Amino acid sequence: MSLWVDKYRPNSLTKLDYHKTQALHLKHLVQQGDFPHLLVYGPSGAGKKTRIFCLLRELYGPGVERLRLEHMNIQTPSNKKIDITTVSSNYHLEVNPSDVGFHDRVVIQELIKTVAQTHQLDPSGQREFKVVVICEADCLTKDAQHALRRTMEKYVATCRIILVAHTISRVIPAIRSRCLGVRVGAPTKDEIISILQSICRKEGLSLPNELAERIAMQSNGNLRRAVLFLETCKVQQYPFQPDQKVAAHDWEIFLKDTAKMIVQEQSPQKLLQIRNRLYELMIHGIPSEFIFKGLLQELVKNCDMQLKTQVVEKAAFFEHRIHLGSKPIIHLEAFVASFMASYKKFMEATVADLF
C-alpha cells in the first residue's frame, strides 16, 4: 500500500490539476522530440518533481518509471573518496550533488561529464540524449555552478540538464541564461480543496468542506503536506468530523512553544533553556532556515511597529551570518539574545510610560 501522495500523483501532463496552460506549453515543448535545458523552480510541495516526471514520461514512455538506486564512487583531486547515491532509469539520472557538501564540483565534473559523453548505443527508436536531473540546484556551490556552465553547452547534443531549485536567487546568471526557466507556483487554496475532494471521492470517503478548508489553510500552499494531513486525519478518525483537529507537525508546535517562552521571560537562565530546545530541534534535522522563519513569525506578534522592524532587521542580519559561519546554533542564540534585550527594553519603556 502506498501513501496517497504517491498513489494520486499525476503521471502524465494531461492529468495535471493546475497550471494547465503551463502543462500545455510543456507538452508543446516535448512534442518536437527535444527540449532545452530546464530550470524548474518554485516553493516545495508545488509539484516541481511531478511535472518533471510527467515530462520525462511523455518523452520516453513508461520506461522511466523503472528506477534503480546506484552508489557511485568518485575520487577528488586531493585523493579523497566520496560516495554519492543516484537514482536512475535507462533514460535519465537523478542526482543531488549538494549531498557531498563542498565537493559537489567534482560530482558535476566527473559524473555528469561521464553521462554526457556517452552516446546512446542505438539511437533509432529512442532519443539521442539522456536527461540529468540535478536536485537542489540552489544549494550548489559557486564553483560547481561554474563547472556546469560549459558542460551544458558542450554536451548539448547528448545530454539535457534539468535543474530543480526552490529559488533562483542563488543560481548564477550564466546558468540562468542557458536554461529555460519554468516557474511552478504553489496551488491556490481552492485548487487544494478540489484536489483533496477528488482524492476522497476516489477513495470512497466523504470529506466535509470545512475540514478540507482547514487542511488547505494549514498546508500553506504545500500540496504534499495537505495530502499527508488528509491521510493522517483519516487514520485518526473516520467518518470525518467538520471540527476535527488537523495535527500540525510536532516540531512546529515545539517551535511555537519556544517562541512563547522567549516572550514570557528574558533572563540568562531562560536563554540556557532555549538553547537546549534549539539544539533539540536541530538534532531532529530541522534546517536552521525554518527555525529562523518560525521564530520570527511568532516573536513579532507581540511587538509594536517600531520593534517589529528592529526584530526583522536583526533576523535578516543573523540569518545571513549562518551562511558565512559553520555553526548555526551560535547565530540562532545570538538572535534570541538580542531579541530578549530589545524586548525587555521595550517592555520597561512601556511600563515606565504607564506611571
Add this chain to the structure above:
Amino acid sequence: MHAFLKTGKLSGGQGSLSGAKDKPGQSGVLKKKSLTPWVEKYRPRTVNDVVEQNDVVEVMRQCLNGADLPNLLFYGPPGTGKTSTILAAARQLFGDIYKDRILELNASDERGIQVIREKVKNFAQFSASSIRPDGRPCPPFKIVILDEADSMTQAAQAALRRTMERETKTTRFCLVCNYVSRIIPPITSRCSKFRFKPLGNELIRERLQLICSEEKVSCSNDAMNCLVETSGGDLRRAITCLQSCSRLKGSGVEICAEDVQEVAGVVPVELVNGMLDVCRLNNYEMLTEFVDKLMQEGYCVAQLVEQLHEVVVFDTNMTDAQKASICDRLGVCSFRMQDGGNEYINLLDLGCTIIRTMKM
C-alpha cells in the same frame, strides 16, 4: 569546442551562413537539425561577423592578414561574444588543423595548479610549423584558450606567469573572463586587454529579427521590445529566451509579451508596484501577507529587488533621502541573498525599511 566539431557547424565555407545547414557525419537525419540551440547555430563564424566590438575585431583582422598576435585578455559581461570571437578567429587562422593548435580549458575542466604545470606547459612547449600539411602557410604558433579564467585559483594563475613568457615563441594565450579584477595583475600586464561592451538594443533587435525570419517565428512587436529590454545587452540570453518561447508556444503561434516575461523570469510590474503600495499602508500584517503570497508564487526575489531598484530610482514622489535609504537596504538584501540568505526574511526586512522611510 567539441560541440562545434561534432556537429560540424563551423566546417562549412568560411563566412557563409549556409555553412550551418550541411552537417557532415550527421547528415541524412533531418531531425537532428532541431537539436542545435540557436545560440550555437547563429554563433558568428568569422571575425567580421562579430558585432559592436570594433577594437578587438580590428586587431584580429590584422592578425589574420599576417600580423603577430599578442597574448589576449577578453573581459566583459556575459553574452557579448568573447568566446565566439576567439573561436572564430582560431578557426580562420588555422583552418583544418584547428584541432591540433588549440587547447581549450574552461571551468568544467580540472584547472588546478597541477594541470597548468603539466598539461598547459607540455602543450606550450611543442613548436608549431608555419606550413600546414597541405602546404599552405599558417601562423607558427598555438593558442591556449582559458575560458572563464576568473574562476581559476590564484595559485594556478601564478603558475601561468612564467609559462606565458617563456613560450611566447610557440604559444599565445587567450584568457576569457567576466571580471578582470579577479585576474592577478602579473597576468593582466602580460596581455593586451580588450573590453567587450554590452550590445546595443538596436543590434540585438536586428539579430533577433534575422533569426525570426530564418526560423520562421512570428513575434509581435511588444514581445520583441520585451526581449530586448529583459536581455540587458546579453545576446545569448535574448536568443535562448526567443527559442524557448517559440518552443513553448509550438510552431505557428505568435509570441506575445507575456510569454517572454514568463520565460525570462521577470516579476510582473503589478507585483513590483504592489510591494511599494503595501509598504505605503504602514501595516506589518499586510506586508507579511503580501510576502507570503509572493513566495508561494515562486517568483525570484533577487529579480524583484533588481526591478524594485529601477522603480525606486525613477519614482517622482520620494525624496532623495528616502530613495537613498531604500537603495541602501536593497543593496544589503541583495548581497545577503547572494550569500544564500533566506529570501522571506530578507524581503520582510526590505519591506520594513521601506515602511520606515515612507514615514520620514
